[in-house]
Amino acid sequence: MERFGFHSSFLALTLGLFFMIYLQYSTSCKDSGLQLFNYSNGPNGPSHWGDLNETWRLCKVGMNQSPINISSLEAINDDSLGRLRTNYSRNQPFLASLGPFNVALNFGPDAGGIMVNSTEYILNQYHTHIPSEHILNGTRFPLEIHLVHRTSDGSRIAVISLPYTYGKRDHIFEQVLDMISSLKEKGGTLGSSLNMTDLKISGKAYYRYSGSLTTPPCTEGVVWTVLKEPRTISPEQLSRYQIAFTENNARFTQELNGRPILYHG
Ligand SMILES: *[C@@H]1O[C@H](CO)[C@@H](O)[C@H](O)[C@H]1NC(C)=O
Ligand SMILES: *[C@@H]1O[C@H](CO)[C@@H](O)[C@H](O)[C@H]1NC(C)=O
Ligand SMILES: *[C@@H]1O[C@H](CO)[C@@H](O)[C@H](O)[C@H]1NC(C)=O
Numbered sequence: 464m465e466r467f468g469f470h471s472s473f474l475a476l477t478l479g480l481f482f483m484i485y486l487q488y489s490t491s492c493k494d495s496g497l498q499l500f501n502y503s504n505g506p507n508g509p510s511h512w513g514d515l516n517e518t519w520r521l522c523k524v525g526m527n528q529s530p531i532n533i534s535s536l537e538a539i540n541d542d543s544l545g546r547l548r549t550n551y552s553r554n555q556p557f558l559a560s561l562g563p564f565n566v567a568l569n570f571g572p573d574a575g576g577i578m579v580n581s582t583e584y585i586l587n588q589y590h591t592h593i594p595s596e597h598i599l600n601g602t603r604f605p606l607e608i609h610l611v612h613r614t615s616d617g618s619r620i621a622v623i624s625l626p627y628t629y630g631k632r633d634h635i636f637e638q639v640l641d642m643i644s645s646l647k648e649k650g651g652t653l654g655s656s657l658n659m660t661d662l663k664i665s666g667k668a669y670y671r672y673s674g675s676l677t678t679p680p681c682t683e684g685v686v687w688t689v690l691k692e693p694r695t696i697s698p699e700q701l702s703r704y705q706i707a708f709t710e711n712n713a714r715f716t717q718e719l720n721g722r723p724i725l726y727h728g
């Protein structure tokens with residue numbers, strides 16, 4: 464019963480908030496004539512994103528788009544990529560957006576970051592995709608988390624992709640679920656901090672390729688780091704999440720167009 468009680472209050476709080484923000488979002492966009500993208504098979508779905516707005520053209524014509532299929536057989540070992548290096552810290556994120564498809568948490572400037580090819584990228588955002596967008600060896604996972612990083616001048620983007628399979632609970636995702644259930648208002652602080660150090664991804668094996676944002680405007684030149692080994696999430700955690708976010712938000716995989724996929728073990 465206690466479990467059920469917890470679930471119902473989570474559901475009530477989250478659904479209430481979700482619908483409130485969703486309604487505001489869709490109404491304000493309709494009023495202003497703004498085009499919205501979504502993940503349907505219809506005219507606003509992924510196959511048409513590039514036609515919805517002139518500034519989203521890359522979604523249609525870009526040759527370096529994400530996500531992609533990653534086959535470990537095609538990946539090229541490259542020791543020169545170097546060990547995956549992160550120096551995340553404990554940081555209090557704030558809500559950047561909620562719904563209709565996912566939750567995005569933004570971090571302050573002192574959240575730490577990653578070094579890629581001698582360039583520092585600072586952790587900017589944590590958001591979710593259900594199911595996974597990248598397909599590894601033909602497997603689409605139930606969840607993929609994106610850690611979006613930017614250089615301090617904001618001009619360059621690096622994303623770390625964390626695929627999740629079913630298994631033990633994920634500690635960080637649990638904290639995110641707690642935050643969602645205690646949200647007060649869009650843009651408000653979330654009342655607690657996330658210790659991203661706990662992710663412990665430094666030194667993990669990864670794939671590296673050059674791609675794009677997976678949502679409009681599908682900006683290219685994004686440095687992708689996709690972890691080879693999926694992390695685990697419990698089915699119970701994912702179902703708590705899906706109570707709030709009922710729609711899938713995975714873009715279909717894009718053509719490689721000759722791009723190499725590098726691997727560092
Ligand atoms: C297209 O995107 C631009 C920039 O985000 C925005 O200002 C404009 O209103 C959008 N146009 C439509 C029709 O949605
Ligand atoms: C996607 O957008 C279209 C056009 O606004 C709308 O008719 C449709 O209901 C939306 N689908 C979903 C699943 O949100
Ligand atoms: C991470 O390292 C960079 C430089 O290597 C430094 O500027 C930054 O302050 C560090 N961040 C944290 C949170 O330790």
Ligand SMILES: *[C@@H]1O[C@H](CO)[C@@H](O)[C@H](O)[C@H]1NC(C)=O
Pocket residue numbers: 580
């Ligand atoms: C790393 O940076 C150097 C210098 O900016 C550049 O020449 C090289 O192409 C970069 N390597 C990769 C893999 O991006």
Ligand SMILES: *[C@@H]1O[C@H](CO)[C@@H](O)[C@H](O)[C@H]1NC(C)=O
Pocket residue numbers: 535536599600691692
């Ligand atoms: C893909 O398959 C290869 C060969 O069986 C294996 O070595 C590799 O670990 C697999 N990669 C992933 C991401 O599952």
Ligand SMILES: *[C@@H]1O[C@H](CO)[C@@H](O)[C@H](O)[C@H]1NC(C)=O
Pocket residue numbers: 532598601602716717718719
């Ligand atoms: C990716 O692989 C899936 C099967 O796992 C296939 O259906 C899809 O067409 C592939 N996408 C591309 C762009 O090759």
Ligand SMILES: *[C@@H]1O[C@H](CO)[C@@H](O)[C@H](O)[C@H]1NC(C)=O
Pocket residue numbers: 553658660661
């Ligand atoms: C954050 O997590 C790391 C690794 O688990 C731990 O060593 C550190 O004490 C934690 N920091 C805080 C402020 O909780």
